[in-house]
Amino acid sequence: MELRTSALAALCEPDPGQKVLRTQVLRRDASTLTLDTAAALHCDAPLPGRPAQPVWVDHTAVPKRSLRTPEGRAALVHALCHIEFNAINLALDAIWRFAGMPERYYLDWLQVADEEALHFSLLREHLQSLGFDYGDFEAHGGLWSMAERTAQDVLARMALVPRTLEARGLDATPAVQTKFRHMGDHRAAAILDIILRDEVGHVAIGNRWYAWLCQQAQLDPLQTYAELARTHAAPRLRKPFNLEARRAAGFSEEELSRLDQA
Helix, strand or coil: CEHHHHHHHHHHCCCHHHHHHHHHHHHHCHHHCECCCCCCCCCCCCCCCCCCCCCEECHHHCCCCCCCCHHHHHHHHHHHHHHHHHHHHHHHHHHHHCCCCCHHHHHHHHHHHHHHHHHHHHHHHHHHHCCCCCCCCCEECHHHHHHHHCCCCHHHHHHHHHHHHHHHHHHHHHHHHHHHHHHCCHHHHHHHHHHHHHHHHHHHHHHHHHHHHHHHHCCCHHHHHHHHHHHCCCCCCCCCCCHHHHHHCCCCHHHHHHHCCC
16 A cells, blocks of 8 residues: 555545545554655546535534524534544645655654544543534535645745745634533533644645745745745635744744735
């Protein structure tokens, strides 16, 4: 078995439980697999593999539910669960899609995929304890749409998925944790502690490979990021920013100073 081909197979898997299992087995067995970093792989199947439920809708069509109701609180957990499901797919996609990167790149993103699978499983188990399951609420495909927009450019992918979309998660998580604590859902808040810790590492991996790619191409990272964000219509970043987490993830003080002026 070959690692990148196996990652594509896991990405194509529609059943969430099986996708998690395939990803975990792939990480466990990675040292026994071959790795063809040069192969230009192709996929004719629609990506990502996903179940019939939840129905994906535009982000403006996702119903807003009161957090004062059990259904509303479950819907918030479901939204986080959906983010982590997409995060598994994003990491797997980064492995199979982009040829010609160093071996460490593929192993880094396999680590990310495995940790995202854990996050999804923890949130899904909690959602089930609330009487619901993944697929019971509508969800949007915003995260995956950026993967589609950056499918032809690994530099853009590193700039705009881990360094932008996942970094927004670093900013948003503390406020979401506060909401859960106010609702008395301390289990959800504890799961987000795990997720925040791991996501700092995921964003750091994105920062490392973005910097490496800029260095290889002799590009200025700050100027290049601004150009890529415009070209691929990246979402505008909004305050408040979790500067401590962003520092831990490898953002420079110059980047953070520009960020704080947004």
